[in-house]
Amino acid sequence: MSDPLDTIAGWIAEHAAIPLLWHLGLMQWEDLAYGWALFAVYGAVQVALMYAICLPLERFFPIEHWPDHRVEWTDMFYTILARVGILPLFTFVLFFRVQAAFSGLLADHDLVAPTLERAIPALFGHPVPTFILYALILDFADYWRHRLSHRFRWWYALHALHHAQRQMTFWSDDRNHLLDDLIAALWFGVIALAIGVAPLQFPVLVLVLRFLESLSHANTRLSFGWLGDRLLISPRFHRAHHAIRAAGAKSCNYGAVFPFWDMLFGTADFTATPGMTGDPKADEALASGSYLAQQWAGLRGFLHALGVMEHSQ
Amino acid sequence: MRWMTLSLVLFSVILFSLASTAARAQGLAFVIDSGAAAISVVDVASAREIRRVPVLREPHHMALTPDHRFLLIGDTAGNELIFLDPVSGGVARRIPMPDPYQLQFSPDGKTLVVTELARNRVDIYDAGSYHLRFRLALGSFPSHINFSPDSKTAFVTLQQSNQLVAIATGSGDVRWKIDIGDTPAGVLWLDGRVLVAVMGRDGLAVVNPANGAIERRVATGRGAHNLFLSPDGRTLYVANRVDGTIAVLDPKTLVVQREISLPGGPDDLDFAPDGKLWVTRRFAHSVAVLDPASGKYEIIEVGRSPHGIWLNTHDHLPRAVAGAPAGHS
Structure with missing residues (x-):
């Protein structure tokens, strides 16, 4: 029984991407085109799933009510760009080169690039436990990346774009500054090289995790219960991280998928009452500006924090 | 009564064994699922995938060792060379090797x-x-x-x-290096010439192996990817990736005799004992078992992005065109 998403990705590769590459004289990238098509199809399904599940939750069990939803359109644009658009394409080409260079360099010296499966051979041929282990390690790494992004002024100047949204919805997960995305990609790149991550081997599981991350930003009262909230991050748990009082250096609930790291390192707060979100100190352009205005304001704040640029309002 | 039952059981076991042997007599096909980090093992007789051999990351191609003891699989992103038993499909050993793509x-x-x-x-x-x-x-x-x-x-x-x-x-x-055209892929020595499938164009380049001169070009279809000489040396097949066709050529004249429609991104192929072509379809997670005479094909589902394929029903492929003068091979 074949995966229908694979079939759709194959159709896009065969009937759109490959003929386009042929006409552009770029057939040397045809192998990657299929990988990108697969990524984009799974991304589109993520978006559809988010919409189908999160929208009713926000409609029927909202925490906040807003008369105007126009500021959410920018977040929507971020989501499309990140999940089905051009960003995955760059990730593919870049990661393909870096991963090949690093692991090949090791193999040149008869060393084998590290992978979890080599460390634990019992994982071979068992995709689900393999993926869960990979997910735990990556989530742990992401906890520290996220926590540090609140710790350093220059880094938070970029990350403030994510926190500035006062109308936080399931679309808000991907609203990030491009430089913040780049740092995250490098961070994950290093971890991935250390443990040998191959996300395309587990597209369905990646889809589920990305969905959970979107759900955690939804404007809904949903909690997974006492035990569930301690196993997976719920919208209620993550809203406490986006609360006005949690903006900046003294925040809580940094985790993305699993709350274990917050519990382990003393940053978990399960008691906060869900309320308003946003960063009162952030430039207004970060909250309500267009995509480009937000990117420019983030860059300005970043350069100002580094002392490269004078602050101007 | 007990003896009768025992005899019946034994008889059944023997019959089953004979039937299995008959099925196995036609052999196994090994299909590399590049996007699924696995090798699909397909029973040729029943045309069904019987199991998958997991590998680390991204295998693409394979080669039978000269002593026929092992089928070598290159895992590019896994940086491993895997030694597979070509009869049973069992993994014998692995050695580190940087980025083994084609071998x-x-x-x-x-x-x-x-x-x-x-x-x-x-x-x-x-x-x-x-x-x-x-x-x-x-x-x-x-x-x-x-x-x-x-x-x-x-x-x-x-x-x-x-x-x-x-x-x-x-x-x-x-010895020499030449510009041959946009994205060259498959290459084959044939009848004293080197044929190259040029994927960014619409066919083959015919090259003089002595000096690298391009003697002519032969249109076979858009995205000509790879080319294969039939076991009897009488037919040359070219897989055209963009057009989704298999072009059938006379290997002596390189005249295209006909085109067989085969959508799904045809890539590598191998020849079955019954004369059918087993073709991987990169974008359709399947292998097509194509009857070149009728152009009809059946589909065997395998893993994501199937690439290399090899049937253990033969040892090697011919390197000479049937009837070619001596010295031309």
């Missing part, structure tokens, strides 16, 4: 050439010891490999540099 043994069985597509290198190994003799940086995306019949020259396509290079296997020297 091919020379006709005399003494040299193994491996291309590192992502790392832009061509590696020449001693086929017996797997000791690296030469590592050559010749251009971008080295891909397919073929040899002259005397094993003295290896021809390698450089997909991103748009070139074909001839390498002396004994010294590692470059």
